Amino acid sequence: MNLEDLARRGPTVATGMPRKEFAPSFQAVGPDSYELLTLTEDATAAIEELRLLGVTVPEGFVPRLVEAKHDPAAWHRDEAFTNGKRTPAVTRGIVRRRWLFDFAAMPAQDVKRLVDWVMERKPAATIKDPDVDSAVAVPSDWQLGKVDSRGGTKETINRVMDGIDQAVDLFRSMKPKRIRVFDPGDILENFDNTPGQSFTNDLSLPEQVDLAATLTTRMLKSFAEVAPTDYYAVPSNHCQWRRGGKAAGKPADDWGINNARQLARVFGEAGRDDITITIPEPFRESLVVDIDGLPIGMAHGHQANNPDKLVDWWRGQTFGNQPMAAARLAIFGHYHSWRLQEVGDSKHLLVAKTSDSGSSWFTNLKGEDSSPGMVTFTVTDGRWNHLQVVGGV
Structure with a gap:
């Protein structure tokens, strides 16, 4: 089951609030039952998906998908050609996604790299007061x-x-x-x-x-x-x-x-x-x-x-x-x-x-x-x- 399937089964699928309430899983409300889906922690895949959408993720930030929502008022039709002949068009629903860019979720190895950089950084030159105009x-x-x-x-x-x-x-x-x-x-x-x-x-x-x-x-x-x-x-x-x-x-x-x-x-x-x-x-x-x-x-x-x-x-x-x-x-x-x-x-x-x-x-x-x-x-x-x-x- 993917996010599109879950979004079609209910009006809204959300992971919860950002920061401490944020969890890497969400509960999907379907017409018949409740299901639990675990989202991937793979930030690389999320960054690639956003890149294809034209969104650049700043360095040091980790994208988190916090909502996938079916938009009943939006749709598009896909058409294809096989051997030069048009195949029947397919109407597809639109799923809106909302992302959170979480700096606090920086991987531990990246935090260590930043700490090492701070400790190794040379002190700035002493600022001397210039002549007063x-x-x-x-x-x-x-x-x-x-x-x-x-x-x-x-x-x-x-x-x-x-x-x-x-x-x-x-x-x-x-x-x-x-x-x-x-x-x-x-x-x-x-x-x-x-x-x-x-x-x-x-x-x-x-x-x-x-x-x-x-x-x-x-x-x-x-x-x-x-x-x-x-x-x-x-x-x-x-x-x-x-x-x-x-x-x-x-x-x-x-x-x-x-x-x-x-x-x-x-x-x-x-x-x-x-x-x-x-x-x-x-x-x-x-x-x-x-x-x-x-x-x-x-x-x-x-x-x-x-x-x-x-x-x-x-x-x-x-x-x-x-x-x-x-x-x-x-x-x-x-x-x-x-x-x-x-x-x-x-x-x-x-x-x-x-x-x-x-x-x-x-x-x-x-x-x-x-x-x-x-x-x-x-x-x-x-x-x-x-x-x-x-x-x-």
Whole structure:
């Protein structure tokens, strides 16, 4: 009795589930009785049958027939000629087969061959770090003027400067060709995001603006002592120009963007061609720049309701052919708690840490808090590496 005979006697003949439930025999349900048929363990015959069907079995895999099923809706007619005369046509049924390619079923001798190959393989050459093309710093969400669980402006300045000083030391040891500073925004606290800001802030809005300019100027001058430095900034919700808590202008009407424009003017007038400033077009909230072969995109992050939705926002920007469509690494701020996530075709999404004074409202609501700091990493030949957090308490 062959498989075709068994398939015709019942609707389905199966060996069972793959892996541990798989057995080299199956029970055939016929109209009169149950019969047991033992299938061959000869993988060579199975591979040859599949080859005749045009299927190539990958090396190291063993094919297992797990189902043979008669298809009552399919048939074909065979015709033959004998001595030039046509013989009566024969109608034949179609048997569908389902195969499992089981790597775990590799013969013992093949496993031993692989083990011997692993043991005899020579160690790979030691990977040495190449020269660093770019060192990257992400100073995010300073929110200058804010008072919360980690203190006020004085404490924030100490955290910010600790991060800058530690980054300078780190970058000096790396000897990069350039330093890239990605600022996702919220450099100051502002007064029109929540009613409580009018009662808790320890700096007026003009003072916040002045301090933001002072700290970013100090940061860029410090980095430029190590290598030529490029500064990138995007609009954000705390820096947004607002009236009655609502946006009052275009995306570029933003205190962080205004700060970047003033930095460009001051450094330009001083002839500092070792410091460059880049901002988005006036009606855009994101930008993408090529950093040594790696397209890096940046937006503040308030465009999504929570960090889990940032991928959806990025996906929408890609579908709409917006600037972020070209990014392989996307940098966001806003959420104060850093994360690194691989998405799509090995793209990466990075949410930066904050150096602000805390967000007790969120801790009271969710019970979560994150330590402060500044994210740094390197880019060389289109690849990022050496992810590290500097600064902190």
